[in-house]
Amino acid sequence: NAGVMQNPRHLVRRRGQEARLRCSPVKGHSHVYWYRQLPEEGLKFMVYLQKENIIDESGMPKERFSAEFPKEGPSILRIQQVVRGDSAAYFCASSPPLGGKTQYFGPGTRLLVL
Amino acid sequence: AQSVSQHNHHVILSEAASLELGCNYSYGGTVNLFWYVQYPGQHLQLLLKYFSGDPLVKGIKGFEAEFIKSKFSFNLRKPSVQWSDTAEYFCAVVASGGSGNTGKLIFGQGTTLQVKP
Numbered sequence: 447n448a449g450v451m452q453n454p455r456h457l458v459r460r461r462g463q464e465a466r467l468r469c470s471p472v473k474g475h476s477h478v479y480w481y482r483q484l485p486e487e488g489l490k491f492m493v494y495l496q497k498e499n500i501i502d503e504s505g506m507p508k509e510r511f512s513a514e515f516p517k518e519g520p521s522i523l524r525i526q527q528v529v530r531g532d533s534a535a536y537f538c539a540s541s542p543p544l545g546g547k548t549q550y551f552g553p554g555t556r557l558l559v560l
Numbered sequence: 561a562q563s564v565s566q567h568n569h570h571v572i573l574s575e576a577a578s579l580e581l582g583c584n585y586s587y588g589g590t591v592n593l594f595w596y597v598q599y600p601g602q603h604l605q606l607l608l609k610y611f612s613g614d615p616l617v618k619g620i621k622g623f624e625a626e627f628i629k630s631k632f633s634f635n636l637r638k639p640s641v642q643w644s645d646t647a648e649y650f651c652a653v654v655a656s657g658g659s660g661n662t663g664k665l666i667f668g669q670g671t672t673l674q675v676k677p
Contacts, residue, residue: 479664488564488650488667489604502662537604541663547592547611547654549665553603 450540450552458558459528467523467555471540478521479549480513483535495521528559562587564653566668573641574676581636581671583651590656593634594665595625598648607649610634611656621645643677 451470459465471478476497481489494502495515506513510528515521525532535556539549567582585591595607608619615627625636634651651668 477663481665481667488566488669489652489665491664491666494662494664502664505664539665547656547663548594548606548609549663550606551596551604 450538450550452538452552452555454555455553456556458560460560461529462527465525465528465532465557467536469521469538469552471521472550474542475540476543477541478515479539480523481537481539483537489537530559533557533559562653562655562666564651564666564668566651566671568671569669570672572674572676575643576640579638579641579673581649583634583636583668585632585634585653587653587655592654592656593627594652595619595623595636596650596652598650600647604650641675643675646673646675648672
């Protein structure tokens with residue numbers, strides 16, 4: 447009974463490097479959401495994807511951030527030229543197709559930018 | 561815009577005390593409501609959810625929540641807390657229905673519960 451899987455669990459990057467965060471949804475789930483949790487704050491929505499489509503990216507920063515969910519393989523959240531303010535926990539959630547309403551969360555990736 | 565407010569940021573209780581965590585949301589339409597819990601070092605787990613029907617919902621580990629539509633509230637309760645309930649609790653809302661709703665969760669800022677043994 448594999449839940450949402452994320453890797454790596456911890457990621458350390460220096461300013462200016464790229465960060466790639468991976469999310470494998472629950473088997474059979476075709477909807478993926480990415481959320482960011484900054485220190486001392488709640489989770490903030492970033493992007494919602496279905497297979498090969500970005501449905502809602504209203505929470506994504508305009509620059510340096512991108513996301514994809516290819517036909518095969520995990521969803522990827524990519525942060526280019528990281529800055530210290532990108533340090534946060536990034537959570538992925540998945541939900542089933544056909545309007546499934548409950549989102550199941552992965553363990554998160556904790557990104558630290560030095 | 562939708563928003564969720566959790567009034568208590570940090571709550572400290574002794575074991576066996578009763579718990580109530582406040583959650584209010586701002587949205588004019590129909591919503592689905594959730595409480596998630598995040599134990600130290602772990603990921604978010606679903607405690608309970610409300611979609612429709614009986615406004616008093618029961619979740620795992622003895623938690624329950626009551627949806628009061630007129631007050632836009634969805635408070636979390638537990639009659640007697642245990643040390644193992646120490647965690648962070650998040651209330652979340654998603655707009656239900658409508659062509660523009662994409663299912664994104666709007667979270668409150670979280671409440672840290674510390675239960676003293």
